[in-house]
Amino acid sequence: MASISLDKVSKTYPNGFNAVRDLDLDVSEGEFMVMVGPSGCGKTTALRMVAGLEEITSGTLHIGDRVANQLTSKERDVAMVFQNYALYPHMTVGENIAFGLSLRKTPKDEIKKRVANAATILGLSELLNQKPGLLSGGQRQRVAMGRAIVRDPAIFLMDEPLSNLDAKLRVQMRTEVRRIQRRIGVATLYVTHDQTEAMTMGDRVAVMRAGVLQQCDEPSVLYNKPMNLFVAAFIGSPAMNLFEATISDDGSLLQLGSQRLNLGESLYHRVPSLRSYAGRKVVVGLRAEDLPVATGEQKSDGTLVARVEEVEALGSELLVHFSLDATRVTGEAQGLDETDELEAIPIDVVGEGVARVEPRAEVHVGRDASFAVYTERMYFFDAESRNAIQ
Numbered sequence: 001m002a003s004i005s006l007d008k009v010s011k012t013y014p015n016g017f018n019a020v021r022d023l024d025l026d027v028s029e030g031e032f033m034v035m036v037g038p039s040g041c042g043k044t045t046a047l048r049m050v051a052g053l054e055e056i057t058s059g060t061l062h063i064g065d066r067v068a069n070q071l072t073s074k075e076r077d078v079a080m081v082f083q084n085y086a087l088y089p090h091m092t093v094g095e096n097i098a099f100g101l102s103l104r105k106t107p108k109d110e111i112k113k114r115v116a117n118a119a120t121i122l123g124l125s126e127l128l129n130q131k132p133g134l135l136s137g138g139q140r141q142r143v144a145m146g147r148a149i150v151r152d153p154a155i156f157l158m159d160e161p162l163s164n165l166d167a168k169l170r171v172q173m174r175t176e177v178r179r180i181q182r183r184i185g186v187a188t189l190y191v192t193h194d195q196t197e198a199m200t201m202g203d204r205v206a207v208m209r210a211g212v213l214q215q216c217d218e219p220s221v222l223y224n225k226p227m228n229l230f231v232a233a234f235i236g237s238p239a240m241n242l243f244e245a246t247i248s249d250d251g252s253l254l255q256l257g258s259q260r261l262n263l264g265e266s267l268y269h270r271v272p273s274l275r276s277y278a279g280r281k282v283v284v285g286l287r288a289e290d291l292p293v294a295t296g297e298q299k300s301d302g303t304l305v306a307r308v309e310e311v312e313a314l315g316s317e318l319l320v321h322f323s324l325d326a327t328r329v330t331g332e333a334q335g336l337d338e339t340d341e342l343e344a345i346p347i348d349v350v351g352e353g354v355a356r357v358e359p360r361a362e363v364h365v366g367r368d369a370s371f372a373v374y375t376e377r378m379y380f381f382d383a384e385s386r387n388a389i390q
Contacts, residue, residue, distance in 0.1 A: 001029045002064030002077075002154035003187055004050060009059030011045050011211075019045040021211045022059070027155075030185045032178065034202030036195055037234070042211035043191045044159055050189060051157050052076050064154060076155075079148035083160040085140045087132040094119070094128035097146040114150040121183055122146050137165050138173050145177070149184065156181070156188040162197065174201055195235055199223070207231050229386040232285050232379060233331030238319065241286045241353035244327040244383065251278040254375070257326030257351070261302040267375045273389050274380055282389065283329050285379030288319070291355035291371040293363060300372035306353070308369050318357050322369065326351040331386070 004027040011020040020042040027033040035043040048054040050061060052073035061068045068076050087096050094115055101111045119125045122142040132140055141161060148156060161177070162170045178201050181188050192198055198205045199219040206216040207230070215227045226232035232240045246255040247263070251274075254261045268275055274282075294303045306322035328351035355371055363369045380389040 001186055003027060003029050003031075003062070004033075004155055004189060005060075005062040006046070006050070007060040007062070009046070009049060009061060010057050011042070011049060011054060012057045018211050020049070023213055025206055025213065025216065027187045027189055029187050032181050032188045032190065032201060032203045033206060034190045034192060034198040034204075035206045035208060036192055036198035037208035037214075039193060040210075041208040043193075043208045045211075046208075047157055047159055047189060047191045050076075050155075051078050051080055077153050078155050078157055079151050079153035081141075081145055081148050081156070081158045081161045083163045085132070085144045085164075087140060087143055089132055092129050092131060093124060093135070093143050093146075096132065096143055097124075097128075097150055100147055100151055111150075114152070115146075118146040118149040121149065121180060136169075138169050138176070141165065141173060142176070145180065149180075153186065156184075156186050158188065158190040160192050161190075163192075163194075170197070177201065196237055199235065205235075207234060209234075225388070226379070227388050228331070229283060229329065229381050230331035232381070232388075236287065238288045238354045238356070240379065241288065241291075241351075242329040242331070242381075243284055243324075243351050243353070244281060244329055245284045246281050247274070247277050247279065249279040251275060254284065256284065256304070257324055259302075259304060259324070259326075261304070261373050261375065263375055264301055267378070270376065271380060271389055277380075277389065281383045283381040283383055283386070285381065286353070286373070287377070288354050288356040290374060290377040291353075291357070293320075293355075293357050293361040294370040294372040301375040302373050303370040304373050305368050305370050308363050308365050308367055309352070311363055311365055313359070316359060318359055318361055318363065320355045320357055320361075320363050320369065321352065322355065322371075323352050328352055 006023050006025045009020060009023045012018050023046055035046060037043050045054055049056050056069050063076055097118055098111050098115050101114060119128055122145060124142055124146060127139065162173050165173060174197060202219060204216060205219055205222055207214045209230050215222060215231045222231060222235045226235060233242060243256060252263055254263055306324040308320055309323050310321040312319040381387065382389055
């Protein structure tokens with residue numbers, strides 16, 4: 001087993017495009033690290049640099065105790081699993097799993113032993129004589145993983161291995177992949193664009209944006225303590241509601257559009273730096289689950305009245321899409337510097353948001369609804385830097 005360490009690793013292409021910038025990331029032995037971010041954020045490029053499929057422009061890559069920058073892919077002793085299974089249709093499952101070992105002239109007895117062990121781990125023992133064409137998508141993905149496992153590599157690299165599966169099977173395979181990785185205990189770097197996949201699978205999750213690492217931490221920390229607007233907006237489903245707001249001069253009220261919410265003293269104990277924002281504009285964040293429909297029994301710091309635009313009934317809950325007269329903010333521009341040309345998504349004066357409420361809540365499309373607001377559950381961000389206020 002080995003660890004992975006990237007120290008100020010960057011990738012710049014001949015045309016000047018910076019795909020990855022000064023990436024610092026450590027994956028411990030046995031750890032399942034997930035890299036997540038939108039398309040073009042640099043996550044796959046980072047993975048390919050670790051694999052030796054992309055040359056590192058600057059910085060240092062360690063695999064175990066070796067500097068790996070100049071090592072070939074074979075010398076790095078890595079195994080990759082891709083989103084495309086690339087199985088040989090004329091070979092059996094067993095032959096597909098053993099293919100890499102056969103190329104290396106591994107003794108037949110050793111091949112048989114390794115294939116049998118991998119098949120047991122993956123639940124493929126009864127399918128070793130089947131052809132790939134007779135397998136389900138999930139079974140084919142397990143065969144592709146088996147081909148990597150039998151090599152007994154130092155590290156695993158996975159590039160969106162579940163993206164070609166249907167939604168139900170992907171949920172099942174998330175658990176399967178995690179179980180297999182825990183059993184093998186090899187450091188794994190897993191790339192996905194699906195933040196739900198990242199949050200449910202990773203020991204830690206590294207959030208990328210425009211080639212820059214935004215935050216790397218345990219899933220619960222990313223969700224509850226995002227360091228900036230991009231992480232706040234990207235992590236969570238539905239996405240966090242983000243609006244421009246202004247704190248009153250005496251710090252007692254939050255002006256959100258035409259509405260005001262009370263800011264209790266306990267909030268300033270939780271977010272002490274917020275005191276310096278009295279009389280200033282901020283960005284306020286509210287998770288969908290923190291906006292219950294207000295009732296007379298609830299004691300909140302105020303209510304937010306919004307027009308109900310759409311209601312999604314999901315059985316155990318309702319997703320209520322609403323609008324109000326506050327400026328909605330996106331996290332799209334976070335992580336970019338002045339040399340970047342990528343612009344933020346235009347924002348509307350009428351802010352759109354979503355609340356997750358209990359299934360029997362009285363809400364009606366086209367009418368106003370009152371949502372209870374607890375400032376203790378609010379998130380605050382600097383309007384200019386877009387970093388979290390703590």
